Amino acid sequence: MKNIDLKLVEKLADKMNENSLNEISIEKGDEKITLKREIKSQPVVHTQSAVVKKAAPVAKTAAVKKEKEIIKGNIIVAPTVGTFYSSPAPGEAPFVMVGDRIETGKIVCIIEAMKMMNEVTSNFNGKIVKIFVEDGTVVQKGDQLFVVE
Template sequence: MKIHEIREIIKLIDQSSINEFKLETEGAKVTLKKSTGMETVVVSQPVAAAPVQAAPVAVAPALQAAPVAAPAAEAPKAAPAVAAADDASLHKIVSPMVGTFYSSPEPGKPAYVQAGDKVNASKVVCIVEAMKLFNEIEAEVNGEIVKVLVEDGQLVEYGQPLFLVKPE
């Protein structure tokens, strides 16, 4: 199951009155539960099919920003201004969760991608760490990275643009 498919399911559940959702397909299991303004996402896949183990991830809905999160909420305001200045045809790779953005697989290693790099839809472009789990984020489209919108080690919000990609 691809991360963008999980994101779409989260959006649909968030917009509905459903409190609990379970899906089992091709050896993957997804369970979503709403409670106190948070959604808990559990993704399980066979070990051979996924090199990274998946576990519970808390995703805060973008509409329920707490006063504590106000400084982090200021970062996404700058991204739309940048995106508006650029071509409207650019694809945004967004964060699927709240976490810490890492541009490389380990400290001291080169970044997965930089501005000007060509990517395909399944190319890993960064990692977002949430609750000690390192989630690889894929490009989702074939194209060229035009701009990296966040800094290494920066906290990112759910739905925050991370990269701008010129699709091929």
């Protein structure tokens, strides 16, 4: 392809996200654009409780032990693949912090995918009791982001 139309690529990426597609292609003559999403075999489930594996502190000569921590509450998961941002812009206050009370529809973070900023909103009323992801971390669709109790 001689000249890649970035607006077309962005529109295709948007269609993939809107329709939860794993692959999308378009052909015109002998030119073809194909976008593919990396697929992880993780089920997306909203649950009332979740088991989270928590790593214990690592000693230089000791193996890492994992313990199970039971968390009660509703889980907000990533609706798409992208980079997790806890605030609207660098240097600004985060949308939510542990201990904040939120209502359904409240923006809790942004996930950037292909230069598109996707606002993630809560489906639950309650208090943020745990944040699983650090600012700037790449998340996959279905990754756990927050626990709302």
